[in-house]
Amino acid sequence: MNDKEKISLCLADAQSVFRMGLRKLLSAYHELDIKGEAGNMKELKMVIGKHHPTILILDYNPKYFDGAELSRVLNEAPDCRVIIISSQIHKLGIFKSLDLNILAYLTKECSTDEIVKAIQAVNTGKRFFCNNMLDSLLKNKLIQQDQVENNSLKVNNLTKREIEIVKLVALGKRNKEIAVDLNVSHHTVHTHRKNILKKVGVRSALELTNYAKEIGII
């Protein structure tokens, strides 16, 4: 096979053992060409700059791959399609990330078959969500059944004002502080907060904050 016909891949994961496993798995597919690996942000910038891969497989754990820097790097590499393969659904900026070139979301527990399928789908510009990921999103009420359609997701329920409130609540601000910030009565903030909790289906500011992190509002 001509090298130019090969799918150019890079692996970014803080878990070196997982990278080893991915290499082993993908070595059976001769149309795939693994150009390089990265265990942190610095290495990722290097391999992207050096190899310009068609596809990047990324476990985006924010402890090792800074979100803001990641956005910048990926924006500078618009031709690089991204597969997120994560064990940390909690910190997925999943909906926010749809703006970027992230086409697939996998969990680390998904089958090797799904990993290969994801690569093939993404290579032809299609989206792919593994079953684990969809199950997890459904179970955690991040999405409803009617928001899943041909492996694409449509969200989110909150209004502009409510999202403003969520951001401030997530910062740990009190209702009265938020009221000052937004130049409204503290009763208003109170009501918004109540409506948000009901809409999102959580019971406290802490749970709401977790939700906000999950869907990438903050």
Added chain:
Amino acid sequence: MNDKEKISLCLADAQSVFRMGLRKLLSAYHELDIKGEAGNMKELKMVIGKHHPTILILDYNPKYFDGAELSRVLNEAPDCRVIIISSQIHKLGIFKSLDLNILAYLTKECSTDEIVKAIQAVNTGKRFFCNNMLDSLLKNKLIQQDQVENNSLKVNNLTKREIEIVKLVALGKRNKEIAVDLNVSHHTVHTHRKNILKKVGVRSALELTNYAKEIGII
């Protein structure tokens, strides 16, 4: 090398890719003999029963490995020493688990070097906590500096009564309900609760519940 001198290993992890990586990593060490793998509880019971390994390397993700059943299986295999290698620190029943034969805790991001070191330590009956794990526990205030000593941990701060309260709070019970349960005034429950929050270093019942799950109280 004689087979009887080899360290008999089994791998239990829902992530097949990670198992592939571990196999690849450990294949370089000829004193290690990987007897079998398991991706779920059913398979784990089979490989333990069949191979009676000296060491089990386990990512104990409760979604795939039921905690209660795990305890039972490990109790029935008292000679099997366990290395936990997890990406989900949040759900670690770490202190509770010290009763079992779990001698080492690693994160999936730790270096391959530390994995090998852990196996060697555990093989000679020693405990091992990787740097990531200790950092994480310290950062999340699950332990304080003075609770780390020669790679062993001494906890926990809470009194008997406080632990009773925590359990009931974690069930979502109200102060007045707890007061009835324990035959004390709701003021008492109130004060206990306040003291617990302060002692644990959290700010709400929800955070306390998370803590209780982390340290294995519930």
Added chain:
DNA sequence: AAATTAATTTAGACTTAGTCTAAATAGAGG
């Protein structure tokens, strides 16, 4: 034995958050 300390208990005052009902205003779209 006495003193000290930790654990458990009770109490009151205050702030904040969450749950409820109710309603006014403004804008978009049919």
Added chain:
DNA sequence: CCTCTATTTAGACTAAGTCTAAATTAATTT
């Protein structure tokens, strides 16, 4: 014009978290 949604304000109530204060009991030390 009517309706629907978003936004706003308000009051009453329950629950939880923060504060101070103190009494009783058990365990430990001196």
